[in-house]
Amino acid sequence: MINAETMKTCGRFHGFKSLYSSVLSVVLIFVLVGNLYIIPETVRDICQSQFNCRPKIKPKFSVNCSTGSDTQHLTSLTMFTTFPFVKNKFDINRNTLQNWKHIYNSPKLILFTGDQKVASAGIKSDWSVQNIKTEPVTEVPALRTLFLESIKRSKTQLYLYANADILFDRYLIEILSSIAEFLKSSDLQSEPVLIVGQRTNVNLSSIDSQGPDAWKKILHHSYTVYTRFQKNAIDYFITNEVFPWKEVPELVIGRVGYDNWIIAYARFRGFVTIDASSVISAIHQTSSNGNFEGFQNGNWDFNRELIKKTYPPFNYGIWGQTDCCRYRVMYDDCSRVQVLKQQDLPAYCDKLNFIPYVTHSLFGTDVHYMGYKQGS
The missing domain is CATH 3.90.550 (Spore Coat Polysaccharide Biosynthesis Protein SpsA; Chain A)
Structure with a gap:
């Protein structure tokens, strides 16, 4: 037989479970939203039209983007x-x-x-x-x-x-x-x-x-x-x-x-x-x-x-x-x-081959490549 004390305990448990579920839902929402901003380059605009999409990063914080003109000379x-x-x-x-x-x-x-x-x-x-x-x-x-x-x-x-x-x-x-x-x-x-x-x-x-x-x-x-x-x-x-x-x-x-x-x-x-x-x-x-x-x-x-x-x-x-x-x-x-x-x-972007420098040291000549002196 379930007494009154047991029913109170169950009530508290269900209340805690409901609160836990709500908190968990909020946390999951923040995690999802947070991930969108953690990896901004993988995110695309929510398109008004399915095929009229423009890739760009959404503002991470609330910023004033109204300064300056959006018009510009278009490059041919x-x-x-x-x-x-x-x-x-x-x-x-x-x-x-x-x-x-x-x-x-x-x-x-x-x-x-x-x-x-x-x-x-x-x-x-x-x-x-x-x-x-x-x-x-x-x-x-x-x-x-x-x-x-x-x-x-x-x-x-x-x-x-x-x-x-x-x-x-x-x-x-x-x-x-x-x-x-x-x-x-x-x-x-x-x-x-x-x-x-x-x-x-x-x-x-x-x-x-x-x-x-x-x-x-x-x-x-x-x-x-x-x-x-x-x-x-x-x-x-x-x-x-x-x-x-x-x-x-x-x-x-x-x-x-x-x-x-x-x-x-x-x-x-x-x-x-x-x-x-x-x-x-x-x-x-x-x-x-x-x-x-x-x-x-x-x-x-x-x-x-x-x-x-x-x-x-x-x-x-x-x-x-x-x-x-x-x-x-x-x-x-x-x-x-x-x-x-x-x-x-x-x-590694600026590492040159060693052999041209050896050539320069041995023969005292400028190192050229396709008519242009190395490093010019």
């Missing part, structure tokens, strides 16, 4: 790419054609190809289609050729090459405009500029990647699953017109090494190098070929062998990582783009 941009007709990747490439076409503020688009099916897809997506010279061994074009042809055909402030399986956030030009404003205010706009960043891999195995609006689904999925790939795998390059592409060797796209060499060389020459990984969403559509497709192509080491012949005084595989760039771009607490100079780069 030429975007270009190339790809062969490969049946199992053609839908991926068409997603890229559609995505770039819908980037806000209308970048100029150039598709370089000699393939009729690829050209037809480009024309259907309202791209300018141009033929391009390819390197005879690899049968793909050199990156310098793509840039030089784009600069010749289109006069804009910035030029962007990306692999044809990369999707971008639709606010790309706004982000680049903020970077351009920083360059102007710092009197760097006339210097050679290189903007690069890490990509984000999105596995297409669980996403419908076919159809004219497939790119929207892939972008939206990327905002919920956001993991950047390696610091030495760069799939897009943005430069201004004064970047000396004529000096760059005939390094071809789609083969290992050209991406790291470009960054390393820009750093060696003292150009403005900017890591935009935190603000530019470069979404790699990962197919069944995986994330190391460059190693699967024929003549995969073509660039490595060519670079070896130029005898660079730096380890381009290390110097050419995104975290070795002199500047990095971040969002502040008001979701404004901020360009910050990195005062202390990782030690």
Whole structure:
């Protein structure tokens, strides 16, 4: 038989249990909210529309973000790419054609190809289609050729090459405009500029990647699953017109090494190098070929062998990582783009090869690389 004292004890227990559950719920809410702010770069805006999303960091604290004007001069941009007709990747490439076409503020688009099916897809997506010279061994074009042809055909402030399986956030030009404003205010706009960043891999195995609006689904999925790939795998390059592409060797796209060499060389020459990984969403559509497709192509080491012949005084595989760039771009607490100079780069970013110094000591000659004195 349950007496009165037992009932009081049970009542107190149930009261305590109810209070415990309430406290636990509040704690869980704080943990969830706290985690959103602890890892801000993995968080995306709550979008009013499913496909009109802009990646940015929400204010961690209550701050006054009303100062200054939101209006800015928009930077003109030429975007270009190339790809062969490969049946199992053609839908991926068409997603890229559609995505770039819908980037806000209308970048100029150039598709370089000699393939009729690829050209037809480009024309259907309202791209300018141009033929391009390819390197005879690899049968793909050199990156310098793509840039030089784009600069010749289109006069804009910035030029962007990306692999044809990369999707971008639709606010790309706004982000680049903020970077351009920083360059102007710092009197760097006339210097050679290189903007690069890490990509984000999105596995297409669980996403419908076919159809004219497939790119929207892939972008939206990327905002919920956001993991950047390696610091030495760069799939897009943005430069201004004064970047000396004529000096760059005939390094071809789609083969290992050209991406790291470009960054390393820009750093060696003292150009403005900017890591935009935190603000530019470069979404790699990962197919069944995986994330190391460059190693699967024929003549995969073509660039490595060519670079070896130029005898660079730096380890381009290390110097050419995104975290070795002199500047990095971040969002502040008001979701404004901020360009910050990195005062202390990782030690490995500036480690030179030993052999050129031995040559200098033995023969008393200046150490040059591609016509430029080392350290100049």
